Amino acid sequence: MPRMVILDGNSLANRAFYALPPLTTADGRPTNVLHGFLTMLFRLEQEQHPDYWVVAFDKTKATVRIEQYAGYKAQRKETPEGLRPQFDYLKEILAELDVPMLELAGYEADDLIAAVTKQAEAQGMEIQVYTGDRDALQLISPKTHIFLTKKGISDVECYDEHVLWERYQLRPYQIIDLKGLMGDTSDNIPGVPGIGEKTALKLLWEYETVEGVLANADKVSGKKLQSNLKEYADQARLSKTLATMLTEVPLPFSLDNFIYRRPQASKVLPVLKKYDLKNVTRLWQERYTNDGETTEENSEMVVQAWSERELSEEGWLTQIEQWQTSREPLTLACRYEGTGLQGGRWLEWGVAVLGESFKLTREEASTQVIKAWLDLLENDKVPKILADSKTVSLLLGNEGTMLKGVVLDLSLASYLIQSSRTKFAPLDLVKEYAPKQDVFKSVSEEAAALAQVATKFKEELHTLGLADLLHTVEEPLSLVLAQVERQGIGIDVDQLKHFGEGISITLRQLEQDIYALAGNTFNINSPKQLGTILFEKLGLATAKKTKTGYSTDAETLEELRLAHPIIEKILDYRQLNKLMSTYVNGLLAQEKNGRIHTTFQQTVTTTGRLSSTEPNLQNIPIRLEQGRLLRKIFHPTEPDWVLLSADYSQIELRILAHYSQDPLLCESFALGQDVHTRTAAEVFGISLEDVTQEMRRSAKAVNFGLVYGLTEFGLSRDLGIPRKESKFYIEQYFKRYSGVKRYLESVVAQAKQEGQVRTLLNRLRRIPELFHSNRTQRQLGERIAMNTPVQGTAADIMKLAMIHVAEGLKPFRAAILLQVHDELLLQVAPEDLESVAGLLKEKMENAFPLSVPMTVDCKVGPNWYDMKAYKPEE
DNA sequence: CCCTTCACG
DNA sequence: ACGTACGTGAAGGGG
Numbered sequence: 001m002p003r004m005v006i007l008d009g010n011s012l013a014n015r016a017f018y019a020l021p022p023l024t025t026a027d028g029r030p031t032n033v034l035h036g037f038l039t040m041l042f043r044l045e046q047e048q049h050p051d052y053w054v055v056a057f058d059k060t061k062a063t064v065r066i067e068q069y070a071g072y073k074a075q076r077k078e079t080p081e082g083l084r085p086q087f088d089y090l091k092e093i094l095a096e097l098d099v100p101m102l103e104l105a106g107y108e109a110d111d112l113i114a115a116v117t118k119q120a121e122a123q124g125m126e127i128q129v130y131t132g133d134r135d136a137l138q139l140i141s142p143k144t145h146i147f148l149t150k151k152g153i154s155d156v157e158c159y160d161e162h163v164l165w166e167r168y169q170l171r172p173y174q175i176i177d178l179k180g181l182m183g184d185t186s187d188n189i190p191g192v193p194g195i196g197e198k199t200a201l202k203l204l205w206e207y208e209t210v211e212g213v214l215a216n217a218d219k220v221s222g223k224k225l226q227s228n229l230k231e232y233a234d235q236a237r238l239s240k241t242l243a244t245m246l247t248e249v250p251l252p253f254s255l256d257n258f259i260y261r262r263p264q265a266s267k268v269l270p271v272l273k274k275y276d277l278k279n280v281t282r283l284w285q286e287r288y289t290n291d292g293e294t295t296e297e298n299s300e301m302v303v304q305a306w307s308e309r310e311l312s313e314e315g316w317l318t319q320i321e322q323w324q325t326s327r328e329p330l331t332l333a334c335r336y337e338g339t340g341l342q343g344g345r346w347l348e349w350g351v352a353v354l355g356e357s358f359k360l361t362r363e364e365a366s367t368q369v370i371k372a373w374l375d376l377l378e379n380d381k382v383p384k385i386l387a388d389s390k391t392v393s394l395l396l397g398n399e400g401t402m403l404k405g406v407v408l409d410l411s412l413a414s415y416l417i418q419s420s421r422t423k424f425a426p427l428d429l430v431k432e433y434a435p436k437q438d439v440f441k442s443v444s445e446e447a448a449a450l451a452q453v454a455t456k457f458k459e460e461l462h463t464l465g466l467a468d469l470l471h472t473v474e475e476p477l478s479l480v481l482a483q484v485e486r487q488g489i490g491i492d493v494d495q496l497k498h499f500g501e502g503i504s505i506t507l508r509q510l511e512q513d514i515y516a517l518a519g520n521t522f523n524i525n526s527p528k529q530l531g532t533i534l535f536e537k538l539g540l541a542t543a544k545k546t547k548t549g550y551s552t553d554a555e556t557l558e559e560l561r562l563a564h565p566i567i568e569k570i571l572d573y574r575q576l577n578k579l580m581s582t583y584v585n586g587l588l589a590q591e592k593n594g595r596i597h598t599t600f601q602q603t604v605t606t607t608g609r610l611s612s613t614e615p616n617l618q619n620i621p622i623r624l625e626q627g628r629l630l631r632k633i634f635h636p637t638e639p640d641w642v643l644l645s646a647d648y649s650q651i652e653l654r655i656l657a658h659y660s661q662d663p664l665l666c667e668s669f670a671l672g673q674d675v676h677t678r679t680a681a682e683v684f685g686i687s688l689e690d691v692t693q694e695m696r697r698s699a700k701a702v703n704f705g706l707v708y709g710l711t712e713f714g715l716s717r718d719l720g721i722p723r724k725e726s727k728f729y730i731e732q733y734f735k736r737y738s739g740v741k742r743y744l745e746s747v748v749a750q751a752k753q754e755g756q757v758r759t760l761l762n763r764l765r766r767i768p769e770l771f772h773s774n775r776t777q778r779q780l781g782e783r784i785a786m787n788t789p790v791q792g793t794a795a796d797i798m799k800l801a802m803i804h805v806a807e808g809l810k811p812f813r814a815a816i817l818l819q820v821h822d823e824l825l826l827q828v829a830p831e832d833l834e835s836v837a838g839l840l841k842e843k844m845e846n847a848f849p850l851s852v853p854m855t856v857d858c859k860v861g862p863n864w865y866d867m868k869a870y871k872p873e874e
Numbered sequence: 875c876c877c878t879t880c881a882c883g
Numbered sequence: 884a885c886g887t888a889c890g891t892g893a894a895g896g897g898g
Contacts (some may be wrong), residue, residue: 619882714888770881
């Protein structure tokens, strides 16, 4: 099917103008719109390969709509100074690019777009409309998709009938009714007073159209609303008319004028140069020179439409029966409501296998078919491929169903292949190999597409040596995480509220004190207002750092502590306010039945660590006593059980020792010494007994810095010492620990050669920063190269340990509650405490033996605050 | 929506 | 001369 891409020139130019900083040529002509528009154009051309394309522009004189309504667009501001000339520049460039343009006296871009869309549809084309204007959603059809700019300009979001329905529960034709009711201030479409988006949607869900709403004005709830609907009925109908895009535009030529022609360098490069468009030129060259075209065409796949088979009830039962024994992998797509534990419930399944696809809908299937289907999901002999299996298994769990037999989780696979990715939804995964795929028309098409890219993912996993990591670590771990999330941790709501009340009282007092000291009230939480008070009103020492104003962070304030009594109050206030808003209120908002269930993200970090959200339970305060007290509210979910924690001691330094094989560092761990004291002794050239607390503190900071990629700046800031001194420490360190030095240098060297680093379990991180044009970025790249193998290996080992622990826990009354990077928190029945602690220590220490010993320390207590060291018997 | 600040490993 | 420690998530302000 030929593909037509239509761009709304005015809307996109406006977007670009406001989204981008005011760039200019050397002689001062504005060019930000050119940058934005052309970047988007090139990207779209590369990803979509249009067969036809056109940019539509307004030709505003005496539009048809002004005849209908004098106020139309009356409110619209004059085209801003910097934007107007850019339309001419843009048209000049588009002409050189051989991109067809369309404008017609008396019509807006909108109407031209509608008209072209209609013609193109009639000729059986697939149409994509790019615009920032939501009005265009009315054009959506099975053949027409709308790409709305999100933030900025080149980031777009594809809307089809399904997406529209999911967002608004509206059909495309209702978009004009929506506008009719709520109006549009930017076009000065009045709508009905008092009706915004929320109300308009509610009315349309009930009565479908403006006419339907007006006819039922008596029935709607709310007196004011009723009278407004009656009073402004005509205005609503007029607004709807104004919002309707005109399709009956006399287009003077055929669509053949819009056939895509490949731009020619001889014409394009001069005009890009004329407007100083360096970045755009670079994009152009990447796209059209050095045979980018051919290699890309070769690697790009197109998803085939698999035949979709409809099954009768009998058909389903026999088919499921066959799948139960065929051993053929089923690729599954699941549509659901809610999110995992939060009210997750499946609605539809897509199944793809052997070139055929199927759709199972909850509403339509008989109970018998559903039962057979769920049995199939629970059969671990039936191999399954799907994306984000953790969420799917959690939502199935809500209704007592298990998901077993997952042999490939595509989201996790994609994360290992490209850990810097941020999107892992099915469509994003498919687009990775089939960039032309913009949308799934059905859940069965989704499954078929996933099945086809699954092959590519498997190839890629093997090429990169990541299959083992996926199958032996990430996939089994996702099952463990699902259990942990469902389990949740116990929390004492009353105690938390009480804690919050205490804080509130102090907070109110501090607030009053601060206002008194400042001489007036202001918003203490606003760095901007606070900066004004401190540095202008009170005239405190000129701010140390600025970026978008005065810096008021704790580090800056700490230096001003003695300068004014208000500083200390503000620091206290900040600390307590953080506790109150993030922790007290944040946790209370998440509590359900005395428990909190976090979500562990397994595809977020670039190093392989987990992250925790909604709420984040990996950053519960511990460093300061005031915050640490909060840990009292976390307790086991079972009465009389206890919390058991186990944390790796110095795991990252041990990994560094293993990698570097530095004799001193290895010896230190082999002998079970305090590694910071030993480091101090080496750096200061004294015996262990002579190391002071101060020296140990310095050495500890050096050790800390090592894993981050040590810098003089960082160390001097951390220890509050001059750069000279930190430089000295680092030199001394590397003199004694020359193996560490050699190792770190070799990691960086290898990373620069390969553009990537790996962890012990082969986890991969690419480091484009190493080749960045900016020196700071390149240095960051070097630190990443030093840090990632260490941090990532620690993550690998912990993940492996979690899998072994979860397995070993089965005979016992115990459960994992949390993972905090180098710590596991469990709850255990007292009678199993000793066995479980022994098991925990054993599994964690031996998860992946290194050339230096691993040490795990256990603690036990009734809550997460009152934890006492616990040594299980051997 | 981006920035600042601050909580953790 | 510049600007930096590595990896995260949440809340609040303000454009």
